[in-house]
Amino acid sequence: MEKNKKEKGLDVSTEEKIKEAARVVFHKKGYAATRTRDIAEEAGINLALLNYYFRSKEKLFEIIMFETLFGFFQNMGLVLNDEKSTLQHKVERVASNYIDLIIKEPDIPIFMLSEIRNRPDVLLVKLPIRQLIMNSVFFQQHRKAVDAGKIKEPDPLHFIMNLLGLIVFPFVAGPLLKEMGNIRDEGFNQLMQDRKKMIPVWIEAMMKAR
Amino acid sequence: MEKNKKEKGLDVSTEEKIKEAARVVFHKKGYAATRTRDIAEEAGINLALLNYYFRSKEKLFEIIMFETLFGFFQNMGLVLNDEKSTLQHKVERVASNYIDLIIKEPDIPIFMLSEIRNRPDVLLVKLPIRQLIMNSVFFQQHRKAVDAGKIKEPDPLHFIMNLLGLIVFPFVAGPLLKEMGNIRDEGFNQLMQDRKKMIPVWIEAMMKAR
DNA sequence: TTAAAAATTAAACAAATGATTAAAAAATTT
DNA sequence: AAATTTTTTAATCATTTGTTTAATTTTTAA
Numbered sequence A, B: 001m002e003k004n005k006k007e008k009g010l011d012v013s014t015e016e017k018i019k020e021a022a023r024v025v026f027h028k029k030g031y032a033a034t035r036t037r038d039i040a041e042e043a044g045i046n047l048a049l050l051n052y053y054f055r056s057k058e059k060l061f062e063i064i065m066f067e068t069l070f071g072f073f074q075n076m077g078l079v080l081n082d083e084k085s086t087l088q089h090k091v092e093r094v095a096s097n098y099i100d101l102i103i104k105e106p107d108i109p110i111f112m113l114s115e116i117r118n119r120p121d122v123l124l125v126k127l128p129i130r131q132l133i134m135n136s137v138f139f140q141q142h143r144k145a146v147d148a149g150k151i152k153e154p155d156p157l158h159f160i161m162n163l164l165g166l167i168v169f170p171f172v173a174g175p176l177l178k179e180m181g182n183i184r185d186e187g188f189n190q191l192m193q194d195r196k197k198m199i200p201v202w203i204e205a206m207m208k209a210r
Numbered sequence C: 001t002t003a004a005a006a007a008t009t010a011a012a013c014a015a016a017t018g019a020t021t022a023a024a025a026a027a028t029t030t
Numbered sequence D: 001a002a003a004t005t006t007t008t009t010a011a012t013c014a015t016t017t018g019t020t021t022a023a024t025t026t027t028t029a030a
Helices: A014-033 A036-043 A047-054 A057-080 A087-104 A108-118 A120-126 A129-134 A137-147 A156-172 A174-181 A185-208 B014-033 B036-043 B047-054 B057-080 B087-104 B108-118 B120-126 B129-134 B137-147 B156-172 B174-181 B185-208
Strands: none
Touching: A014 A036, A014 A047, A014 A057, A014 A108, A014 B014, A014 B108, A036 A047, A047 A057, A057 A087, A057 A108, A057 A120, A057 A129, A057 A137, A087 A108, A087 A137, A087 A156, A087 A185, A108 A120, A108 A156, A108 B014, A108 B108, A108 B174, A120 B174, A129 A137, A129 A156, A129 B174, A137 A156, A156 A174, A156 A185, A156 B156, A156 B174, A156 B185, A174 A185, A174 B108, A174 B120, A174 B129, A174 B156, A185 B156, A185 B185, B014 B036, B014 B047, B014 B057, B014 B108, B036 B047, B047 B057, B057 B087, B057 B108, B057 B120, B057 B129, B057 B137, B087 B108, B087 B137, B087 B156, B087 B185, B108 B120, B108 B156, B129 B137, B129 B156, B137 B156, B156 B174, B156 B185, B174 B185
16 A cells, blocks of 8 residues: 555655645645646646545645645744743744745745635634734733833734734735846845845834834 | 716716626636626626626736736835935835725735736736836935935845835735734724834834844 | 455546627617 | 617537546555
């Protein structure tokens, strides 16, 4: 049984090949524009195997969607709940980690955000997204900094919007910005690397301003 | 001929009804997830009339897409090329105008950005998006401020990314942020209203930092 | 080695979907 | 008022697309 060789060796199980192909195609084109035949072709397998292993396009999508969301927020949860790092350090790590991640997989943000818009329920139910922020060490540190007068804007949601906006938006608007700046992937990625250092500086300056 | 009554009166031409319905449905669901039958139903017209007036779903989409992009950047062009306003004032106006616009039509950003990702060519060819920024009064003012040492980050693309990121990203991530903050449309829109005043302050603080 | 189970394939099905047709209705022109 | 043009409708078509079926091949277990 091929299926049992999943973890070891160079050859991947059919199930894993399908999932990997589904990830690629769903991320690139979104649910609605993805054909099951696209996935089968990308995976190099017979179309019927998709339904054999995953029942339906919908079911397969839910798996990919969940894994993508979970993977994305897992790292953030770890960083935001580190007791030992300062607020500034958390900003640095979030910026650095996510810029690296999204350069590797640039389709993820717009995929996540579009699909969440289409089915907000899927997200709301399955992931403890609220407590990720509101129960975090980050949240406590932010409150302390506000109380100490080090951060002028008291709402942590503005902090999150600003941080994620500075990190994620350039990727979401990538094609537009590349056209505006007349640059290609290489130049764009260099700009993103620059932002790893700049975003923490910018965030600190913003939070002190009023 | 109904068609000639387009401009005047309360009753709208069939053509206009279809366009308006197409705008609503395309903006909400995107090209791939939109059925021509959805548009016909939204417009309250017979399905065949869509093809009678617009030949195809694709052609209708191109019209909506072009008008949406043009409408979005037209205003920005006006603001960025105002000889009489300062850089700070431009930031205020862009923030204010776009926050108002996107509160009215919250689907526009993610619609534009997703569809641009799927067909970058459509955008690149039809709209003079590069000169909108790079030939603008804003661009000259930015350069001057950099030369005068008032802005530390020399690349205007970072400035645009930051400004648009702070304005647009919260809307793109709307459902996610509402869930995080446990707020509804009302509370969310109030946060966005707050940002009209904060974004110019933040941007100024950021640009001075290094 | 043989029987059973699992995996794979080609073919086909049914529903959805974009588009067209031909006839009817409404509006405009003569 | 009659003829012509434009608009609208119901029905239908041709493809696409998600899924299933039944047969075949491969793998596993006895």
